[in-house]
Amino acid sequence: MGRLGCIAAVLAVALLPATAAAQQRTISVAGNASLSAANDTARVSFAVESVRRSRSAALGAASRRLTAVIATLRRNDVAPADTRTGSIAIRRERVRTRGGRRVTRYRASQGVRAVVRPARRVGEVVDAGVRAGATVSSGPAFFVADTRALQRRALTTAFDDARAKAAALAARAGLTLGRPLSVRESTFVGDDRSEDDSTEQNAGQQPQRQEAAPSPTRPGNTSVEATVFVVFEAN
Secondary structure (H helix, E strand, O other): HHHHHHHHHHHHHHHHHHHHHOEEEEEEEEEEEEEEEOOOOEEEEEEEEEEOOOOOHHHHHHHHHHHHHHHHHHHHOHHHHHHEEEEEEEEEEEEEEOOOEEHHHHHHHHEEEEEOOOHHHHHHHHHHHOOOOOOEEEEEEOOOOOOOHHHHHHHHHHHHHHHHHHHHHHHHHHOOOEEEEEEEEEEEEEEOOOOOOEEEEHHHHHHHHHOOOOOOOOOOEEEEEEEEEEEEEOO
């Protein structure tokens, strides 16, 4: 190795500590937040069934029943944009009459899903739908109509938590906390198990519903959990 090569190698070794010392100091933390808000909206489904001797008669009877249910939803302030009809089904059945003779009948079914605002009204809406001719009702499922605002609040709260943690660590280490260099976030939206889509009420088995008070409901809350991963500059 020539003289110039030796000088370059010595300079490189001498500069290593200075380069390491000049590297940026950082503090990496995770901030967490959990917020909840009262559910303000409910979703409920209704179905109607009719059994007749012909396909057309069964479909016609089911259609008339569903039309009556939808009209009742309108009268109970459920907006047209908040209702959606479901599938139409018909099947052929062989049934036995009281005299023992087997005959053919047709069973038609149709459904509609409704979004109820505010959620506290869902009990009276369910009862009105059943009185109007719904054979089965399912739900309600409760939720917050706009979870984005709740998510944003949770994220900013989690970021504040991350900054507080980083400031405490920086003070303990004798450093000054600087600006954030990178931010990553993660959110999860849950509920308090107030949603119950599996609950079904058979209107044909509950004729006393017409005289009863509105079904009691508990909308509950929706919760949002947020985690923010932040790398702060430290001086």
